[in-house]
Amino acid sequence: MPKERTTPEASAEAFGIGHISRHLFVCAGPDCTTPEAGAATWDYVKRRMKELNLAGPTGPAYRTKCNCLRICTGGPIAVVYPEGTWYRSVTPENAERIIQEHIIGGRTVEDLCFARNPLFLLDDEPDKL
Numbered sequence: 001m002p003k004e005r006t007t008p009e010a011s012a013e014a015f016g017i018g019h020i021s022r023h024l025f026v027c028a029g030p031d032c033t034t035p036e037a038g039a040a041t042w043d044y045v046k047r048r049m050k051e052l053n054l055a056g057p058t059g060p061a062y063r064t065k066c067n068c069l070r071i072c073t074g075g076p077i078a079v080v081y082p083e084g085t086w087y088r089s090v091t092p093e094n095a096e097r098i099i100q101e102h103i104i105g106g107r108t109v110e111d112l113c114f115a116r117n118p119l120f121l122l123d124d125e126p127d128k129l
Contacts, residue, residue, distance in 0.1 A: 071088075
């Protein structure tokens with residue numbers, strides 16, 4: 001194991017935690033999509049965000065694969081935080097649109113978005129953490 005990943009704190013620092021402005025979660029199925037389609041989308045997102053230097057210690061974003069976002073239809077499903085923008089049909093082609101338009105450009109891909117739930121706290125609501 002590399003030295004920078006010997007503790008949770010060191011690992012978080014190595015991955016740039018604390019400097020991230022957006023986090024993309026991708027559901028890889030098996031309920032909302034086939035495992036093959038989920039894997040294809042995840043592999044694309046992982047490779048593409050690395051190619052664009054978006055993820056990692058110097059990137060502004062983070063990406064995480066999960067097995068269920070509890071929607072279970074219309075997948076692959078993805079969600080971008082902190083905006084809480086939920087996306088359907090996240091094929092590799094649509095993932096590229098989400099990366100370019102939302103992760104980089106800060107704009108929702110409206111024709112893929114099916115729900116919103118922003119995770120912003122107001123300054124006068126610290127007790128809601």
